Amino acid sequence: MLAVHELTTNYGAVCALDGVSIEVPVGQITAVLGANGAGKTSLLRTISGLVRARSGRVLLDGDDVTHVRPEDLARRGVAHVPEGRGVVAELTVEENLRLGGLFRKDRTDAARALREMYELFPPLAERRSRSAHTLSGGERQMLAIGRALVARPRVLLLDEPSLGLAPKITAQIMSLLRDLVAGQQLAVLLVEQNARSALSIADQGVVLGLGKVITTRAAADLASDVALRHAYLGF
Amino acid sequence: MSKFIDITLTGFSAGMVYSAVALALVLIWRATRVVNFAQGGMAMITTYIAVTVIDRGYGYWWAFAAALLSGLVLGAVLERVIVRRVESAPPLNAVVVTLGLLVLLTAVGGLIWGNSSRPSVPTPFSLAGYTFGKTTVGFGRFDTFLVLAVLAVMVLLVALFRFTGLGLAMRASAYSQEVARLVGVRVGRMLTLGWALAAIAGSLAGILVAPRVPLSPNFMDGPNIIGFTAAVVGSLDSPPGAVVGGVGIGLALSYVSGYLGADFALPATLGILIVVLMIRPEGLFSRAQARVV
Numbered sequence: 460m461l462a463v464h465e466l467t468t469n470y471g472a473v474c475a476l477d478g479v480s481i482e483v484p485v486g487q488i489t490a491v492l493g494a495n496g497a498g499k500t501s502l503l504r505t506i507s508g509l510v511r512a513r514s515g516r517v518l519l520d521g522d523d524v525t526h527v528r529p530e531d532l533a534r535r536g537v538a539h540v541p542e543g544r545g546v547v548a549e550l551t552v553e554e555n556l557r558l559g560g561l562f563r564k565d566r567t568d569a570a571r572a573l574r575e576m577y578e579l580f581p582p583l584a585e586r587r588s589r590s591a592h593t594l595s596g597g598e599r600q601m602l603a604i605g606r607a608l609v610a611r612p613r614v615l616l617l618d619e620p621s622l623g624l625a626p627k628i629t630a631q632i633m634s635l636l637r638d639l640v641a642g643q644q645l646a647v648l649l650v651e652q653n654a655r656s657a658l659s660i661a662d663q664g665v666v667l668g669l670g671k672v673i674t675t676r677a678a679a680d681l682a683s684d685v686a687l688r689h690a691y692l693g694f
Numbered sequence: 695m696s697k698f699i700d701i702t703l704t705g706f707s708a709g710m711v712y713s714a715v716a717l718a719l720v721l722i723w724r725a726t727r728v729v730n731f732a733q734g735g736m737a738m739i740t741t742y743i744a745v746t747v748i749d750r751g752y753g754y755w756w757a758f759a760a761a762l763l764s765g766l767v768l769g770a771v772l773e774r775v776i777v778r779r780v781e782s783a784p785p786l787n788a789v790v791v792t793l794g795l796l797v798l799l800t801a802v803g804g805l806i807w808g809n810s811s812r813p814s815v816p817t818p819f820s821l822a823g824y825t826f827g828k829t830t831v832g833f834g835r836f837d838t839f840l841v842l843a844v845l846a847v848m849v850l851l852v853a854l855f856r857f858t859g860l861g862l863a864m865r866a867s868a869y870s871q872e873v874a875r876l877v878g879v880r881v882g883r884m885l886t887l888g889w890a891l892a893a894i895a896g897s898l899a900g901i902l903v904a905p906r907v908p909l910s911p912n913f914m915d916g917p918n919i920i921g922f923t924a925a926v927v928g929s930l931d932s933p934p935g936a937v938v939g940g941v942g943i944g945l946a947l948s949y950v951s952g953y954l955g956a957d958f959a960l961p962a963t964l965g966i967l968i969v970v971l972m973i974r975p976e977g978l979f980s981r982a983q984a985r986v987v
Contacts, residue, residue: 541873548870
């Protein structure tokens, strides 16, 4: 399980996260919602170590991983798909997927995971030797998620997977996430601008505003709170 | 006709050396977005190390190995200790640092081995051209060795980049440091390794130039300027472009000096550079593509 305690991050003088605490249980999807600039992306980047935390702690199964470097955290089972650029555009589809499994000790399972991704995302199978920059937005997002899953992560950090995608594709990706969590020992932290579709699949929702946690509640609860939805979620 | 074949073969052999220089520059550019102006100085140092090995009484192959190995070490050390500090700084900083390194390495070479030129490096291969009947062409056993050595290094590099996990990690680091880190690649090590491998190609060029010219701390300046032109002509981003650019420039210069006179070779190099930069500034082999930044 991933847990964040009193996490604070600054970009120069700007406070991006201000004492944020969240628990991300295994087998659940935790959605982080809020307006632009609320600190959603900063939260993921601080957890994965791309941005240095000023204070507070990040715990992975009880171990303090606050200042573990991103490459080491990745090897410990935390897969982060950053916003809109989770793939290497110059590499082929297959190479991107192989990247995800590069540091797996179990080579047979890495190869199996790669085959599974082609079953999970048939469009990728048809384009395996094409370079990733030829893919559509939806296919790119599939590839980014696929390369994260090849690593067989324990924690999946997803930043705006619906960004720039048609509603139909977004719905596909969301329902896929639901299936993934059901089948595996996986904790998902999903950052979304598109609160409606995120809440439709999340177990738990966290609303951020100006770097602070406004509220943490069951997803269904949040979706039915009209005042909160209007104030923070824009639907 | 026989003159044409003669000039073509000479140009091809010279071109393979330029290819090696260009490849060294391209590998570093791809890995760290730094134009390594110190390349010539590095190759000069490693060639002098090889010469020292020969002076101590060891054979050519020991010297050859010493050149490549010291190139590997020198490349890694320079990246780690000096270039690392300017990789994320504005591009001009890196230019100034590698130019400074070139001056420093040239001075160090002069301090250790003297500034006056010394005789060329002996090789086990005859420098004389092959003889067919009564004609001798400008391409002999040493040239055959040279071409095979450069090809071997190229094939090994391509195999490493294309077919190994390490090569995949290096390419990912070159294109997107963030994604590479997020899949667990230790990007810093990949950049160091990139410099080390590039320096091997550079050292190879040095030891292959050395038998034909007197050795001095500036002996790589000429090949380096031409190799740089080849890299720019082929596109700094493309290893195949570096190879084709190197051979192309080698041939072009050979025709210029063969038919117009040797004095025209260097101006012709710079002429080619200017024309290519005017017509296709991104190089002949660049792939036009939108980069997602």
